[in-house]
Amino acid sequence: xxxxxxxxxxxxxxxxxxxxxxxxxxxxxxxxxxxxxxxxxxxxxxxxxxxxxxxxxxxxxxxxxxxxxxxxxxxxxxxxxxxxxxxxxxxxxxxxxxxxxxxxxxxxxxxxxxxxxxxxxxxxxxxxxxxxxxxxxxxxxxxxxxxxxxxxxxxxxxxxxx
Numbered sequence: 001x002x003x004x005x006x007x008x009x010x011x012x013x014x015x016x017x018x019x020x021x022x023x024x025x026x027x028x029x030x031x032x033x034x035x036x037x038x039x040x041x042x043x044x045x046x047x048x049x050x051x052x053x054x055x056x057x058x059x060x061x062x063x064x065x066x067x068x069x070x071x072x073x074x075x076x077x078x079x080x081x082x083x084x085x086x087x088x089x090x091x092x093x094x095x096x097x098x099x100x101x102x103x104x105x106x107x108x109x110x111x112x113x114x115x116x117x118x119x120x121x122x123x124x125x126x127x128x129x130x131x132x133x134x135x136x137x138x139x140x141x142x143x144x145x146x147x148x149x150x151x152x153x154x155x156x157x158x159x160x161x162x
Contacts, residue, residue, distance in 0.1 A: 068148035069119040072126045075153060076115045079107060091153025095146075111135045124148055130158070 071090060078087035084104045088096075096103040114131040130142040144158035 067122070068124055068126045068146070069117050071148045071151055071153060072117055072119075072128060072146050073115060076113050076130070079110075080113050089152075091146075091148070091156075094152065094154050095156040109135050128158075 075087050075090045075092070078084070078090065084092075084100075084107075088100055088103070092103055093100070098106075110132050112133040114133070116129040116131075117126050118128075119126040124147050126146045126148060128142075128144060128146060132140045132142070134140065139162070140160060141162045142158050143161050144156060146153050146158075147155040
């Protein structure tokens with residue numbers, strides 16, 4: 001039994017000498033890290049009396065004409081949705097012939113609007129037929145033209161046909 005213990009002690013001593021089983025055997029040497037500060041450039045001195053004025057900003061090209069037919073369609077969509085302030089800003093103030101409150105009151109008996117339009121692409125004139133179904137079920141029809149400039153209805157010539 002002594003031999004096994006002695007043999008075991010020799011194996012343990014040999015492993016310890018080789019570094020097996022110790023923390024030192026698993027730790028690799030660490031590299032040296034050097035930190036070097038990067039120098040910042042010195043501030044440049046600027047002389048303001050030598051400044052030349054900036055060139056003028058380029059003039060933006062004029063926006064293409066808004067699709068007049070789309071403006072008239074939106075105008076009546078806003079009225080149908082009771083968004084009177086937006087419709088007013090799209091040209092209601094130009095074609096109403098009255099003040100805002102009276103203009104809004106004029107639609108109080110309108111239940112539904114159906115609009116048919118025809119226009120030349122990028123032209124300012126829109127031909128329109130408007131069918132206004134009233135809250136009592138009666139129907140009024142209107143025909144005429146709208147003039148749209150810069151995305152706003154600037155004029156209208158509309159007559160009631162029935």
